[in-house]
Amino acid sequence: MSLTQSLLRSPVVAALTAPHGVDRYLELANPMWVVHDVKAQVVAITRETRAGEPVATLTLKPSRGWKGHESGQYVQVGVEVDGARRTRCFSVSSPESGPGDLITLTVRANPEGQVSKHLVREARVGDVINLSQAEGDFTLPNPLPSQVLLISGGSGITPVMSHLRTLLRRGYGGRITFVHYAQSPDHQIYAEELAELPPHVKVHLLHPDSGTDAFYSTEELARILPEHAEVDTWACGPAGLIEKVQETYDENPRLRVEYFKTSSLQPLEGVEGRTRFADADLESENTGVTLLEQAEALGLTPEYGCRMGICFSCVSRKSEGTVRNVRTGEESSQPDEDVRICVSAPVGDCVVDL
Numbered sequence: 001m002s003l004t005q006s007l008l009r010s011p012v013v014a015a016l017t018a019p020h021g022v023d024r025y026l027e028l029a030n031p032m033w034v035v036h037d038v039k040a041q042v043v044a045i046t047r048e049t050r051a052g053e054p055v056a057t058l059t060l061k062p063s064r065g066w067k068g069h070e071s072g073q074y075v076q077v078g079v080e081v082d083g084a085r086r087t088r089c090f091s092v093s094s095p096e097s098g099p100g101d102l103i104t105l106t107v108r109a110n111p112e113g114q115v116s117k118h119l120v121r122e123a124r125v126g127d128v129i130n131l132s133q134a135e136g137d138f139t140l141p142n143p144l145p146s147q148v149l150l151i152s153g154g155s156g157i158t159p160v161m162s163h164l165r166t167l168l169r170r171g172y173g174g175r176i177t178f179v180h181y182a183q184s185p186d187h188q189i190y191a192e193e194l195a196e197l198p199p200h201v202k203v204h205l206l207h208p209d210s211g212t213d214a215f216y217s218t219e220e221l222a223r224i225l226p227e228h229a230e231v232d233t234w235a236c237g238p239a240g241l242i243e244k245v246q247e248t249y250d251e252n253p254r255l256r257v258e259y260f261k262t263s264s265l266q267p268l269e270g271v272e273g274r275t276r277f278a279d280a281d282l283e284s285e286n287t288g289v290t291l292l293e294q295a296e297a298l299g300l301t302p303e304y305g306c307r308m309g310i311c312f313s314c315v316s317r318k319s320e321g322t323v324r325n326v327r328t329g330e331e332s333s334q335p336d337e338d339v340r341i342c343v344s345a346p347v348g349d350c351v352v353d354l
Contacts, residue, residue: 031128040131051186068098069134071166078130087313088115091158095165138258145232153181153237218248273349291341309343321350
């Protein structure tokens with residue numbers, strides 16, 4: 001760490017720049033000069049597909065606070081959309097990185113995703129976005145196994161591509177089997193790169209909607225790799241695909257999974273009471289769905305990111321009532337506590353500071 005950085009991180013500078021902090025002053029001169037936050041500048045944009053919702057790979061130069069990432073990890077990306085900060089999680093698609101390295105994010109413009117649409121359609125070279133440090137445990141072990149199986153579907157290809165690129169860069173010589181499901185050949189991303197991999201990487205690109213390939217099944221996986229149950233496996237994709245893969249492996253510890261969309265979160269049954277959003281002075285009958293969904297039904301637009309309880313972008317203060325985590329079933333009745341409204345549903349009367 002340079003003398004300047006040490007000085008900027010010192011308690012004296014923190015005290016002089018309170019309450020805003022030194023980064024708020026530095027970014028007025030140059031957003032990339034921040035010392036505590038992480039920013040990233042877009043240095044290149046590559047369009048990836050010829051069909052479906054557009055997909056783009058953004059090459060980013062993180063600011064000096066970036067600590068690097070392990071393959072398979074994700075970051076939270078924050079952008080300004082219509083005057084409000086919006087945050088969303090994206091897997092890093094480039095190989096493992098360290099401080100000072102460029103990284104890539106490959107993003108599909110989800111029709112319902114404000115951040116993804118902004119990144120794919122509006123971002124330009126030179127733009128600066130907010131970035132978190134890398135998170136997640138969908139990573140490779142040390143030492144590496146002698147054989148690896150990668151399974152992905154749709155946008156789930158990004159973290160496994162990070163694995164694949166990392167393995168190849170490390171000179172991994174074990175057998176790699178890569179199975180990916182895309183809607184059609186025109187929806188396939190990274191096609192040219194995957195076509196040029198070395199012989200020890202066996203790639204199976206499957207496009208069921210084209211009518212020539214099968215959907216995922218245990219039998220199909222057994223056809224591709226009969227010994228799959230004995231191979232360390234990483235799978236990422238839509239919840240439906242991952243659920244089928246989990247059925248195949250039946251709690252086999254060789255399987256690691258990651259997915260970005262949950263199956264629809266079922267509303268709580270038999271709930272009563274009213275849900276009140278105090279700041280907006282709005283309330284309605286408790287419908288059993290999450291606080292985020294109840295707020296949106298009333299026309300509110302609270303900040304959210306992953307909508308699955310990972311990124312903490314939606315944390316809000318619950319001042320009264322009991323909520324249940326719809327993913328874990330855990331209940332909490334503490335007053336004045338911060339809850340993730342995307343996975344918290346009230347089980348009776350509830351008041352939230354929104």
